[in-house]
Amino acid sequence: MLRVEDNERLVRVGPGTPGGEMMRRYWQPFLLSSELAEADGAPIRVRLLGEDLIAYRDTNNEIGLLDAFCPHRRAPLFFGRNEECGLRCVYHGWKFDRNGDCTDMPSEPAGTPLQARVKIKAYPTYEAGGVIFAYLGPKEQMPPPPAYEWMRAPATHRHVSKTLQHSNYLQGLEGGLDTAHVGFLHKDDRNAVTRLSALDTTPRLDVEVTDYGYYYVSHRRIAEDEKYIRIYQYVMPAQQMRPSVISSYGKKQDVPTIDGHIWVPIDDEHTFVYNIIYSYDENVPLTEEFLTEEEAFFGRASTDYIPGTFRLKQNASNDYLVDRALQKQGNFSGIVGVNTQDMALQEGMGAIVDRSKEFLGTTDRAIVTMRRLMLEAVKTVEEGGQPRGVLPDQHAVARAYDDIVRPEVPLEKLLEEAVAKW
Known part of the structure; x- marks a missing residue:
């Protein structure tokens, strides 16, 4: 048998849990390539290791995996526009690339320093074998992608x-x-x-x-x-x-x-x-x-x-x-x-x-x-x-x-x- 406390260490996978932090050190599959087949196509809701995320394939065929909610007013990015290498929130037009950088902030004055400070949570992705993987762990400890x-x-x-x-x-x-x-x-x-x-x-x-x-x-x-x-x-x-x-x-x-x-x-x-x-x-x-x-x-x-x-x-x-x-x-x-x-x-x-x-x-x-x-x-x-x-x-x-x-x-x-x- 497994002690209750050891069982809890393995079965709980959310951010900050012992098991969740361990799982985040491995590349995890989160979509089949066929689910995200079209560049600039519709984004897809993803829930992985207890986190709500949004995935999209950008104009250059690269996969983005972002926080599911815009950092401006927490509007859902599921309804966002996938266009020109970024996902644009339809609430106020803020746009984010797959690295989490804000590339456009049309509801603010031109040249606003706010744009450079705003980030959205973004995770690295890797596509191979008809499967899309993500790494949710510390970037400084990110291993090379898997090779099964x-x-x-x-x-x-x-x-x-x-x-x-x-x-x-x-x-x-x-x-x-x-x-x-x-x-x-x-x-x-x-x-x-x-x-x-x-x-x-x-x-x-x-x-x-x-x-x-x-x-x-x-x-x-x-x-x-x-x-x-x-x-x-x-x-x-x-x-x-x-x-x-x-x-x-x-x-x-x-x-x-x-x-x-x-x-x-x-x-x-x-x-x-x-x-x-x-x-x-x-x-x-x-x-x-x-x-x-x-x-x-x-x-x-x-x-x-x-x-x-x-x-x-x-x-x-x-x-x-x-x-x-x-x-x-x-x-x-x-x-x-x-x-x-x-x-x-x-x-x-x-x-x-x-x-x-x-x-x-x-x-x-x-x-x-x-x-x-x-x-x-x-x-x-x-x-x-x-x-x-x-x-x-x-x-x-x-x-x-x-x-x-x-x-x-x-x-x-x-x-x-x-x-x-x-």
Whole structure:
């Protein structure tokens, strides 16, 4: 279990909180590039780490991320005019560029010294891999932008989607790092979705801490002379990568992909989940047909969302459309969609879990290690240091992998495949 005070240090993410200050030392995704596709287009409201912001793509195709309210009279900049490399407040015409400088103040006399003194809060941004990131921490401690392998893969080989979750980010992250639940929550006897994981429901975990977080190896004995190995990656602060090379039928996939998530805190009780799929074989791109099938399998097809939002139609208001008859027919949860099943359990825990009431087991080793590393990062930031995993040369090497091997195959050989090559 986690002490109440330690839990609070991790789950609270607003400005000035221990967990929030730690999170601000990492580049955080805050939009898909497709959400802000047009230069001089409409600005978008953003809530990130408990702060209300406004984002826009300027005339030069650069991304601005500003305080959501004009510093003059706190009018909402959502209604602002995005024009000529700046966002102009429609209340009195004050205009700000993406660096936070006031470039025009038409309601004041020409040459007013006030213009040079007025600033608006502005955060650095970075766009790569179809995702827009922001850095909300101290500028003097800003690390280089991230360089995850999925960001370096060609556009033809990667796909990122986004889902809104009504719970604290830590519940999602812990679910993503928990390999033991796969043989239960996601089990479906009708199509053997999790056949391999269900063959051994008590996997042995070896966790190896790294300078970016950790990787862990789960060992499942699936036959007398075979075991199923999965190498997961945890990249701080809240990214998981899991392998999808071997299908549930024990054969290599035609499209060898790695899946993953980044859980980004909107605030203490809401999270955006960035869902990543990429092929690491340069000769095998992701086809439209493949992506359509994958997103439908996970419950993230375009028809699964409430139109105009990132919220799933299957949600807490309708009990995620749990089907008790389907549950009796072999779908362990009675809920359709792998990630929808995850969300039902994670949101169902409440907005923020009281982890002091838990009883953890041997298969929770990865979760325990993650919490220890996060608390370590919080303490490091409080002491003025640089937390683990902020530098791109630390996390750029991480890749997930899985395989079916004979028991005597050395782990070192498998780990050679879990090193990024893009």
